[in-house]
Amino acid sequence: MAAAREAFAERGYEGASIRDIAARAGVDPALVHHYFGAKQRLFLAASEFPVDPAELVPRMLAGPRETMGERVVASIVGLWDLPATRPLLTGIIRSAATDPVAAEMARRLLAEGPFLALARAVDLPDAEVRASLAGTQLMGLAMARYLIGLEPIASMTADELAAAVGPTIGRYLSGDVRLTSGGEPG
């Protein structure tokens, strides 16, 4: 898994090969095939963040609802900043921007992952829209911070980003989100 994460992060989905991953892990490529099958399945397995979302979500939900967005951003940026996740995250975004299989994976992660769990726990209408709106903000933040190196986003601390971006996530997940320009707050 460590070898696969390293290879996907360095070379993207298309560039990494089972042969290369096996070489990094010091095993026969046939063994990798035996346990993981096609590259797509290996990528899926390697893309699991080293944190159990079942643990992360209750931690974000605990505490006052008004500051939930700040807790979400602080936890997620803190996770992304870890040396173990950072190259994996940039690898996923890089691959999602260029490869349809990786884009489908990113789509599922954003549509069915922790944001939907959070939006459902908040128990307001339109959980899917709320989760995907939060996904756009966090994906753009990740891209600006880690891939593009946009300043000051790239050098702000997780707490500073939580203070600045948290209210956006809070509004998307648990605040007023109008879904038509003329409609009532939803």
Added chain:
Amino acid sequence: MAAAREAFAERGYEGASIRDIAARAGVDPALVHHYFGAKQRLFLAASEFPVDPAELVPRMLAGPRETMGERVVASIVGLWDLPATRPLLTGIIRSAATDPVAAEMARRLLAEGPFLALARAVDLPDAEVRASLAGTQLMGLAMARYLIGLEPIASMTADELAAAVGPTIGRYLSGDVRLTSGGEPG
């Protein structure tokens, strides 16, 4: 320019070649070199959106300040949805995710482009931070809508996105943005 935009959109910065662009335009590669020099300069020239930002920014600033964010999102998504800009936009993001030269271009576009002009016109402190925060949200929106095809983001209308995302851009450019978790609203 049309041939260059087409080539960069289809193949990304690294994949497109001066030779290919010249062939699409039906001219000699030497002519392309003569007028544009290196591929990097051609990419910069081709990446200009077919809209003058000097026109766009005053239109976004006109009207009530409380709905400026909605006007920004509606104008920008409307522009992105045009057949002429859409492939260029996906080409820029794709290249920015994988190529350092294109990433530097995207960084400059986000740091010095229309968002900074808007933030400066609003005349509040921290225009650079405000502009880059707006950039993260809009870049994530573009990536979700055009590259990843995240639903319902991909099929919402520009007006629906303006209603849902506009208040985020409004807050970043002209509202309360706290830059430290313990600080006062800035």
